Amino acid sequence: xxxxxxxxxxxxxxxxxxxxxxxxxxxxxxxxxxxxxxxxxxxxxxxxxxxxxxxxxxxxxxxxxxxxxxxxxxxxxxxxxxxxxxxxxxxxxxxxxxxxxxxxxxxxxxxxxxxxxxxxxxxxxxxxxxxxxxxxxxxxxxxxxxxxxxxxxxxxxxxxxxxxxxxxxxxxxxxxxxxxxxxxxxxxxxxxxxxxxxxxxxxxxxxxxxxxxxxxxxxxxxxxxxxxxxxxxxxxxxxxxxxxxxxxxxxxxxxxxxxxxxxxxxxxxxxxxxxxxxxxxxxxxxxxxxxxxxxxxxxxxxxxxxxxxxxxxxxxxxxxxxxxxxxxxxxxxxxxxxxxxxxxxxxxxxxxxxxxxxxxxxxxxxxxxxxxxxxxxxxxxxxxxxxxxxxxxxxxxxxxxxxxxxxxxxxxxxxxxxxxx
Numbered sequence: 314x315x316x317x318x319x320x321x322x323x324x325x326x327x328x329x330x331x332x333x334x335x336x337x338x339x340x341x342x343x344x345x346x347x348x349x350x351x352x353x354x355x356x357x358x359x360x361x362x363x364x365x366x367x368x369x370x371x372x373x374x375x376x377x378x379x380x381x382x383x384x385x386x387x388x389x390x391x392x393x394x395x396x397x398x399x400x401x402x403x404x405x406x407x408x409x410x411x412x413x414x415x416x417x418x419x420x421x422x423x424x425x426x427x428x429x430x431x432x433x434x435x436x437x438x439x440x441x442x443x444x445x446x447x448x449x450x451x452x453x454x455x456x457x458x459x460x461x462x463x464x465x466x467x468x469x470x471x472x473x474x475x476x477x478x479x480x481x482x483x484x485x486x487x488x489x490x491x492x493x494x495x496x497x498x499x500x501x502x503x504x505x506x507x508x509x510x511x512x513x514x515x516x517x518x519x520x521x522x523x524x525x526x527x528x529x530x531x532x533x534x535x536x537x538x539x540x541x542x543x544x545x546x547x548x549x550x551x552x553x554x555x556x557x558x559x560x561x562x563x564x565x566x567x568x569x570x571x572x573x574x575x576x577x578x579x580x581x582x583x584x585x586x587x588x589x590x591x592x593x594x595x596x597x598x599x600x601x602x603x604x605x606x607x608x609x610x611x612x613x614x615x616x617x618x619x620x621x622x623x624x625x626x627x628x629x630x631x632x633x634x635x636x637x638x639x640x641x642x643x644x645x646x647x648x649x650x651x652x653x654x655x656x657x658x659x660x661x662x663x664x665x666x667x668x669x670x671x672x673x674x675x676x677x678x679x680x681x682x683x684x685x686x687x688x689x690x691x692x693x694x695x696x697x698x699x700x701x702x703x704x705x706x707x708x709x710x711x712x713x714x715x716x717x718x719x720x721x722x723x724x725x726x727x728x729x730x731x732x733x734x
Contacts, residue, residue, distance in 0.1 A: 320716035327713070331596060338599050353565075355606045359404075359613030359687060360418035362561040369548040370413045374541075379411045383541040388413060404611065413544070418611075437497045438482070438517075446485040446494065451478025457528035460518070468528040470519040479515025486512045498531070564617045571621055572598070575628055583635050585719075589710045590631040597627050597702040601695055608694075615688035623695020626670060630703035633666075634659040638711075648715045656708055663703060667696050 336342070341351040360367060372379055372387065384407055391413065392405050404416040436449030454473035459466050474482055485494060486508045496504040496519055504519050522528040576594065579587035601620065605612060612620075638655030646654060671693060678689035 317716060317718045320713050321719070324710075324713050324717055324719075327710075328592070331592065331599075334599055335595065338602065352602050352606055356602075357606075357609055357611045358418060358561065359611050359616070359684070360416050361614045361684070362564070362612065363418045365416065365418035365551075367414070367416045367550040368546050369408060370415065370544040371547045372411045372413065372542040372544055374543065379542060384411070384413070386541050387544070391415060412547075438485070439495045439497060440485065440489055441492050441494075447474070447478045447481045451475050451481065453478075455532040457522075457525060457532045459525075467520070468522045468525045470522065470528050470532045472517045472519065474515045474517070476515075479513070482515065482517065483511060483513040486510070503531075560614060564614060568617060568621055572624060575624065579628065579631070583632075585714070586635045586638070586711070589714060590628070590635070590707060592710060593631070593702050593707040594624070594627060596706055597698055598624065600702070601698050604694060604698070605691065610690055610694070611687060612691070613684050613687040615684040616691040619688040619691035620695055623692055623699055626667060626696055627699035627703060629666065630659075630663045630699060631707060633662050634703065634707065649712070652708070652711055652715065656704070660704065663700070667700055671696055 338352045341354070359365075372384060374383070388405055388407060392403075403418070404414075406414055408414045436452065438446040438448075440446055451474050452472055453475045454471075456471055457468055458471045460469045489508050490511065491508060493505045493507050495502050496506070504521050506518075506520065519531065522531065572594075576591045579590045579594075581587070583590065601623070604610075605620075610616070634656060637659040638651050641651035641654040641658070642648065644651075674689045674693040674696065678686050678693065681689065
């Protein structure tokens, strides 16, 4: 009796902790100065759930040659530009040998993003006769700053040159004193300052910026450097924030209905075992969502599909285990012996089914791109967690329930034949 009482207390504490975890995860809680938000607010969502822009860019060059090195350099430059715009969770990846896919979620000014993505950012300082003095390759630092001029404040782009650039610029300002040196970006003149004195400190200023945003974007373009290829948008998909929010809400509702149906099914078919499986399944779901948020996995519609599919895999593992337990119980084994033998017989089958799915998931991740990889990530992560909960959590809970003597009627455990306890 003492053993069953202790098991009941442990079980009650375990269930209470799971319920508390669920409340904090899905509702959020504030403790003193610490605010633990709900899981929905801490997730990173793809553009199909929050809105944004998805564009496929075709790369080309003057000589027609596109190398892997050129493409990798372009991807890195684009990543730097978009990160500099303050956009989080942007995805930039190669697609085929000469295409790049850029997905930017939660961006407000989508046309501005397209403009920044496509610019080659070829910065040139030219003499009055059109001779190139130096290029953006000689720029070590570019930043937007506020500058007072004639009692008014205006935003400019402050440039710092490398040693070679500083020397060239000093010679040019001496040669073209009281003349204009034009500053061109992608062949377009953006500033034509008059040289009033020799500038030997290796710095320059680009004026004529309308506001801070324009100055910041130009500075980021210059910092990103010139792209080694020319990029042409060949496919642009725009998802509005309202449509994305609707997709997210519908996905949550659909997922909730599916999970509820699974929980009810397990209780109806497996009675007490089904209830235990439901508790383990909720632990699996909460652990999966927590890891997705902590690992900064970008959740997309295909990713939600992978999450729901992995829930199905978790339920499938429980079904296999429960059927093996019932088979052993029908042979006249006690509950404890049936549990141990059932798990031992089922573990091989569960591992085989999950390993084959894992192989498919890894193939999708390494061979696919974009949303396909998102699907693969949630599927792979879900399978690993489902194995953990099915083998460890479910087994522990079943043993705990049996030790607590909560279910003495075999029918409650889904077993119609009388078996030893």
